Amino acid sequence: MDSLLQLLKQNARFTNQQLAAMLDTTEGAVAEKIKEYENKGIIMGYSVILNDELADKNTVTAFIEIRVTPQRDCGFDDLAKTIMMYDEVESVSLMSGGYDLAVTASGADLKTIALFVAQKLSTIDGVISTATHFVLRRYKEKGIFINQNNNTDERSMVSP
Amino acid sequence: MINYDKILNSTIKNIKPSGIRKFFDIAQKTEGVISLGVGEPDFNTPWAIRQKAIQTIETKKTVYTANAGLEDLRREIAGYVKKRINTEYEPTSEIVVTVGGSEAIDISIRSIVEPGDEVLIVEPCFVCYSPIVQLSGGIPVPIETKVENNFKLKASELKEKITEKTKLLILPFPNNPTGAIMTREDLEEIAEVLRDTQIVVLSDEIYSELTYGRKHCSIVEIDGMKERTVLINGFSKAFAMTGWRLGYMCAPAPLVKQILKLHQFAIMCSPTISQYAAIEALTNCYGEVQKMVSEYNVRRRFVTNGFNRLGLTCFNPEGAFYVFPCIKSTGMSSEKFCEELLYSKKVAVVPGNAFGNSGEGYIRVSYAYSLNHINEALSRIEEFLKEIK
Numbered sequence: 001m002d003s004l005l006q007l008l009k010q011n012a013r014f015t016n017q018q019l020a021a022m023l024d025t026t027e028g029a030v031a032e033k034i035k036e037y038e039n040k041g042i043i044m045g046y047s048v049i050l051n052d053e054l055a056d057k058n059t060v061t062a063f064i065e066i067r068v069t070p071q072r073d074c075g076f077d078d079l080a081k082t083i084m085m086y087d088e089v090e091s092v093s094l095m096s097g098g099y100d101l102a103v104t105a106s107g108a109d110l111k112t113i114a115l116f117v118a119q120k121l122s123t124i125d126g127v128i129s130t131a132t133h134f135v136l137r138r139y140k141e142k143g144i145f146i147n148q149n150n151n152t153d154e155r156s157m158v159s160p
Numbered sequence: 161m162i163n164y165d166k167i168l169n170s171t172i173k174n175i176k177p178s179g180i181r182k183f184f185d186i187a188q189k190t191e192g193v194i195s196l197g198v199g200e201p202d203f204n205t206p207w208a209i210r211q212k213a214i215q216t217i218e219t220k221k222t223v224y225t226a227n228a229g230l231e232d233l234r235r236e237i238a239g240y241v242k243k244r245i246n247t248e249y250e251p252t253s254e255i256v257v258t259v260g261g262s263e264a265i266d267i268s269i270r271s272i273v274e275p276g277d278e279v280l281i282v283e284p285c286f287v288c289y290s291p292i293v294q295l296s297g298g299i300p301v302p303i304e305t306k307v308e309n310n311f312k313l314k315a316s317e318l319k320e321k322i323t324e325k326t327k328l329l330i331l332p333f334p335n336n337p338t339g340a341i342m343t344r345e346d347l348e349e350i351a352e353v354l355r356d357t358q359i360v361v362l363s364d365e366i367y368s369e370l371t372y373g374r375k376h377c378s379i380v381e382i383d384g385m386k387e388r389t390v391l392i393n394g395f396s397k398a399f400a401m402t403g404w405r406l407g408y409m410c411a412p413a414p415l416v417k418q419i420l421k422l423h424q425f426a427i428m429c430s431p432t433i434s435q436y437a438a439i440e441a442l443t444n445c446y447g448e449v450q451k452m453v454s455e456y457n458v459r460r461r462f463v464t465n466g467f468n469r470l471g472l473t474c475f476n477p478e479g480a481f482y483v484f485p486c487i488k489s490t491g492m493s494s495e496k497f498c499e500e501l502l503y504s505k506k507v508a509v510v511p512g513n514a515f516g517n518s519g520e521g522y523i524r525v526s527y528a529y530s531l532n533h534i535n536e537a538l539s540r541i542e543e544f545l546k547e548i549k
Contacts, residue, residue, distance in 0.1 A: 022462045
């Protein structure tokens with residue numbers, strides 16, 4: 001991956017000036033490159049990594065495995081597109097292995113999600129079965145340790 | 161009652177404790193300090209090396225090795241040195257594996273310096289040279305490098321300090337704390353001064369892998385220098401192996417033969433497990449070194465630029481993982497600056513004068529930290545500078 005993208009993945013809030021210094025180039029060149037990545041859709045947006053347990057204590061997240069019957073002409077795409085339209089759904093991916101679509105969904109509480117799966121997802125034409133797994137605890141998200149002291153620096157504060 | 165004051169060696173009693181110690185104590189006691197103060201990599205030792213050490217323990221290779229170190233390791237070191245600085249050392253008679261670069265420095269100085277000998281020490285520099293020289297009865301003679309020369313040693317400065325008593329020149333490049341390097345041209349000039357003398361060079365090249373934009377050049381590569389040089393290097397900085405305590409020295413056989421005695425009696429042999437792990441480092445982990453170097457380089461540019469923007473001017477350091485910004489514009493001494501910064505913004509950096517008087521007016525900032533960590537520290541320093549205006 002391009003080194004600019006790697007730096008933005010580490011921290012999208014680095015300023016263009018800072019990025020230019022790191023990469024030994026100009027602010028203008030960084031701005032242009034970022035624009036290009038945005039236009040090409042390589043950079044799709046900028047978002048924050050939250051500790052949901054602290055930001056919104058009640059949110060519940062579930063990981064849902066869905067088995068479907070692929071449809072003529074469009075395979076899995078149409079079903080995936082239908083599922084991803086729901087606001088509750090955060091991500092949809094087509095998987096190899098024991099099931100077809102992996103969906104993460106979140107809601108205010110367990111019941112909300114359970115009803116969402118029962119009433120919305122499992123009733124979609126082509127869906128054969130669903131298996132819902134609720135997230136009990138998250139340990140690492142986007143490379144960041146959650147609910148743990150990220151500062152695991154064993155070194156002493158000052159040394160020659 | 162024993163009078164401890166009376167029984168202790170007066171030379172050791174007269175040695176000043178390291179100037180870093182005080183900051184270590186304050187920083188350790190203060191809650192929420194973020195540090196740019198360490199002299200060791202933040203990367204983990206590459207996994208293959210750690211794995212090798214585990215295997216070494218499992219297969220019970222936990223006994224003494226030959227005094228000078230495992231022969232396989234010495235052979236690998238010879239190959240590595242040949243590849244990196246194109247100089248050949250004979251593994252069985254010219255290489256000793258030591259407990260870090262530190263032990264190599266200690267036993268070399270003690271084997272060479274006699275009471276009354278003058279030892280030229282290029283400052284600012286790492287803290288151990290002068291105390292060891294003093295313990296050997298030698299006289300440390302600092303040569304102060306200057307910012308206008310990018311903290312390089314100049315031939316004229318060297319010439320000025322040479323007397324009939326000069327025995328040894330300590331040449332620590334890439335330099336801790338300044339980040340300065342010596343290029344081949346710089347070293348040619350130095351060699352010119354040394355060529356017709358009996359002066360020995362102790363070249364501490366522990367940061368040799370960490371140079372940016374150009375390859376490290378060793379003084380042993382210059383004509384006539386290998387025969388008078390003790391070359392010191394190790395695994396700590398290049399392979400992120402500080403805690404493994406493994407370094408080495410390469411020198412002409414007549415020197416090694418004597419220095420090895422001291423190593424033999426004081427140490428017996430370097431840690432066996434670390435030695436096996438080091439073979440793995442040299443044979444399979446050079447790619448990891450290059451990855452670390454390119455990551456350091458990004459941080460180096462970020463930090464240098466950051467300090468220059470804050471008005472604490474910073475010459476462009478081409479080696480090690482330190483920048484050495486000038487804080488004279490604040491009107492504070494180095495220690496005052498570091499203390500105030502630590503108390504008011506909880507950022508730990510090291511005062512430049514801890515590395516010799518010529519470091520006064522500067523601070524040593526390490527960039528062996530993640531970019532986000534450095535970024536946070538820089539914004540705290542920015543606030544600090546606004547407040548003291």
